[in-house]
Amino acid sequence: xxxxxxxxxxxxxxxxxxxxxxxxxxxxxxxxxxxxxxxxxxxxxxxxxxxxxxxxxxxxxxxxxxxxxxxxxxxxxxxxxxxxxxxxxxxxxxxxxxxxxxxxxxxxxxxxxxxxxxxxxxxxxxxxxxxxxxxxxxxxxxxxxxxxxxxxxxxxxxxxxxxxxxxxxxxxxxxxxxxxxxxxxxxxxxxxxxxxxxxxxxxxxxxxxxxxxxxxxxxxxxxxxxxxxxxxxxxxxxxxxxxxxxxxxxxxxxxxxxxxxxxxxxxxxxxxxxxxxxxxxxxxxxxxxxxxxxxxxxxxxxxxxxxxxxxxxxxxxxxxxxxxxxxxxxxxxxxxxxxxxxxxxxxxxxxxxxxxxxxxxxxxxxxxxxxxxxxxxxxxxxxxxxxxxxxxxxxxxxxxxxxxxx
Numbered sequence: 001x002x003x004x005x006x007x008x009x010x011x012x013x014x015x016x017x018x019x020x021x022x023x024x025x026x027x028x029x030x031x032x033x034x035x036x037x038x039x040x041x042x043x044x045x046x047x048x049x050x051x052x053x054x055x056x057x058x059x060x061x062x063x064x065x066x067x068x069x070x071x072x073x074x075x076x077x078x079x080x081x082x083x084x085x086x087x088x089x090x091x092x093x094x095x096x097x098x099x100x101x102x103x104x105x106x107x108x109x110x111x112x113x114x115x116x117x118x119x120x121x122x123x124x125x126x127x128x129x130x131x132x133x134x135x136x137x138x139x140x141x142x143x144x145x146x147x148x149x150x151x152x153x154x155x156x157x158x159x160x161x162x163x164x165x166x167x168x169x170x171x172x173x174x175x176x177x178x179x180x181x182x183x184x185x186x187x188x189x190x191x192x193x194x195x196x197x198x199x200x201x202x203x204x205x206x207x208x209x210x211x212x213x214x215x216x217x218x219x220x221x222x223x224x225x226x227x228x229x230x231x232x233x234x235x236x237x238x239x240x241x242x243x244x245x246x247x248x249x250x251x252x253x254x255x256x257x258x259x260x261x262x263x264x265x266x267x268x269x270x271x272x273x274x275x276x277x278x279x280x281x282x283x284x285x286x287x288x289x290x291x292x293x294x295x296x297x298x299x300x301x302x303x304x305x306x307x308x309x310x311x312x313x314x315x316x317x318x319x320x321x322x323x324x325x326x327x328x329x330x331x332x333x334x335x336x337x338x339x340x341x342x343x344x345x346x347x348x349x350x351x352x353x354x355x356x357x358x359x360x361x362x363x364x365x366x367x368x369x370x371x372x373x374x375x376x377x378x379x380x381x382x383x384x385x386x387x388x389x390x391x392x393x394x395x396x397x398x399x400x401x402x403x404x405x406x
């Protein structure tokens with residue numbers, strides 16, 4: 001904790017590492033939810049569109065927290081992060097323990113409420129504890145989350161290959177990690193909005209600058225991008241990410257012909273690429289210059305990787321999945337950092353609205369992909385992901401041209 005009267009802390013404090021670990025539990029469970037969808041479909045004879053409703057229940061939790069989360073955070077104070085973490089792992093336990101559709105959906109919803117709380121609270125807490133807009137720390141936190149995401153499909157694939165079923169590998173590791181984290185760490189302080197004058201920034205809606213001199217949040221500045229522009233970018237980026245997270249295992253099994261255990265394990269290729277990309281987020285963000293240039297390059301890499309995944313046989317397709325993850329990796333932390341920087345005087349409310357963007361994306365994009373797969377084929381439906389990337393690329397290109405003209 002920072003002593004009273006000091007400026008924002010830098011570096012990886014115990015509080016920062018605890019926030020990273022909490023986001024790691026979320027990353028593990030999100031990817032695990034995608035890895036078990038083929039098993040849930042087989043167990044219960046579900047069409048893909050109904051299986052996609054489980055991620056949609058998670059997304060509903062994000063939407064709820066996105067609308068009222070800033071009020072809940074204010075009521076819970078320093079216990080907000082522990083409460084969110086408890087809901088996250090409690091929902092996972094309920095999902096794993098239930099043998100009925102209603103119980104599984106309720107578990108996914110509670111998991112979503114807890115996960116949404118972490119999505120809202122962790123970035124604002126990291127940003128409050130650091131200098132700058134927190135993009136680097138958000139990138140590092142998401143790197144931890146992505147590293148944890150790599151582990152869950154591997155464990156679930158191994159459990160399936162040994163006849164143990166998916167449930168122990170789905171619920172047990174995050175339950176143990178969360179219990180340890182709650183026992184060993186004190187509740188982090190809630191982020192406290194700093195008055196604009198004290199923070200050296202202008203109120204939301206007027207032009208300000210980041211430490212590097214780039215404009216942020218100036219609605220009247222043609223070179224700046226407002227909060228809602230970044231919010232839209234966030235919907236597109238998160239939609240791509242979770243189309244891949246939730247459907248990669250099914251795609252590798254149904255389209256590329258891999259067995260269930262192998263498909264679940266090798267679907268980790270996407271989050272492996274994301275973990276590698278987010279581990280390099282700090283140096284890349286420092287050197288990239290304008291955010292939209294970095295976003296355009298990352299989007300192009302993601303599109304190239306998807307083309308390899310879609311068109312190649314299984315061994316090469318997995319390599320394409322890794323490259324897709326590498327490109328998609330930087331989209332969320334960069335866009336989120338810019339969105340929060342566009343509302344410096346309202347960090348908690350801005351983070352809640354960003355959680356809402358994630359909920360909209362997760363609720364709509366994977367469900368649309370599943371519904372389209374039932375109507376056509378999963379191979380054709382998977383093209384939802386590159387279409388979202390193309391829209392994001394066009395938006396970034398338009399802004400870069402506008403900045404150049406200005």
